[in-house]
Amino acid sequence: MEQRQESQERDAQSRITRLRQRWDDGIDALLILSPVNRRYLSGFTGTAGFLLVDREGQWLATDFRYWEQASKQTPDWTLIRQKGAWTEALQEAVADRGWRNIAVESDVVTLEQQQKLETALPAIRWVPRKGMVESLRAVKDEGEQAAIARAAALADRGFQHILGCMRPGMAERDVALELEFFLRREGAQGVSFEFIVASGERSALPHGVASDKTIGTGELITLDFGCILDGYCSDMTRTVIFGQPSAEQRKVYETVLEAQERALAAIAPGKSGRDIDRIARDVIDQAGYGDRFGHGLGHGVGLVVHENPRLSILSEDILEPGHAVTVEPGIYIPGWGGVRIEDLVIVTSGGNRNLTTSPKELLVL
Structure with a gap:
């Protein structure tokens, strides 16, 4: 210490x-x-x-x-x-x-x-x-990168914990509460933001904070959360489901996953936030869901959970080694549901280092 x-x-x-x-x-x-x-x-x-x-x-x-x-x-x-x-x-x-x-x-x-x-x-x-x-x-030094990595690792552990606790019929609010309790018990100084736990039709809300709604079988469930360690934030999102997904649910999920993986592969020094956003957006456009991805691809993370640089169609930021950014494409269909997958990465001299290690295949609980 x-x-x-x-x-x-x-x-x-x-x-x-x-x-x-x-x-x-x-x-x-x-x-x-x-x-x-x-x-x-x-x-x-x-x-x-x-x-x-x-x-x-x-x-x-x-x-x-x-x-x-x-x-x-x-x-x-x-x-x-x-x-x-x-x-x-x-x-x-x-x-x-x-x-x-x-x-x-x-x-x-x-x-x-x-x-x-x-x-x-x-x-x-x-x-x-x-x-x-x-x-x-915006450019994190080694100490900051280490703190963000520790916060991301704790969030990954939190995700594994909540997977073992969630059950059909459980209220979204109780999922968020159990997740926060775990993170705090494990040393988190706080949460990065009010947790998003959105199931069924509510998963179409990009910022659908946890409600009293109970989670049903066959519903997509978006979990977006993060914690604070040594003053620095983490941020991650996974989408899971109870019961077997439908063909459309799988299609939407695989489209978001492909968009994210292509964007992740492109992140490197000298790339613009606008260009990285376009890579993910093109995948979603080509799959026919272009009008269902209405937010930017990502944002910087540090002492606060939303800071520079930005990955979006409006961004003029150029990536540098030491930038910590999220990569979080999503598809949101009103009345049906939505999918978002988010990792937190550090830009390095040779590309990027992904701090989020939780699995990204569609988890059927």
Whole structure:
């Protein structure tokens, strides 16, 4: 555990170095209010505080509740004790530094926060900057990749567990509850999102969170879930069935599986998110289900379960080694049901490494 803490501290400091390498001349410092970006850059896991970074220094402000925690988690940061409003701590941090232009996360700061900034420090020009930290977060370092892999491995174990528990007549909500209990008992700090357990006609809902509906024989059942370990998320989906599937159910399933496998085989550095999405979408189009695949093929996974890069028809992202992305094509037919299969992969220098090991043939329970 101590070695892991030291590794996390080194990783955090490396991220600050990479952030400074992307600095532009239009700003003197960067204010971080996003809790996710705060954790990513500093390693601080408390729920209150902000970061300030310039070309040479780095400051973390937090209050009494987290002071000792911050002292242990962020030894390379200068701490500022927040005694009143956060803007008062900010005034103290900025005083006498000669800064004139401070960047703010334009996609994070609310109108109310912007007004407070302008009131507290009227001489400062607050410069909007989007994605300065998020662009760093998209490429996972070795420690992050290891954490995501551990979370994916636990999700795989959760899938094997729930297969042994599910029975016809069981409510979707009870399936989700048993799965979450198992993951937490095995060490998960939380779940990546509200679990999707959708059976029968409800499996046509891409985000059909678990309901009171009971699962019947002959119904497709979509299980989409993930857990959090060491702050990092996993995400996987499998579709199973009680009883023998119909010919159409098998056709839909095999179409989704072929689409996913072709997309997985193509993932490599230099490929665009749009092109990978098109590979899977073409398979589904050719099978006659093109209008039944209405979402993007995948998304980045990290400290949050949906982040950059994106695999979709609108994506302009280019894959790089260290990207962690899902590959999750689906077909959804209203009034009939649906199928989705999802793996989580790390882009490598030579292609990709699939972190999801659960079987993908149609499991007949």
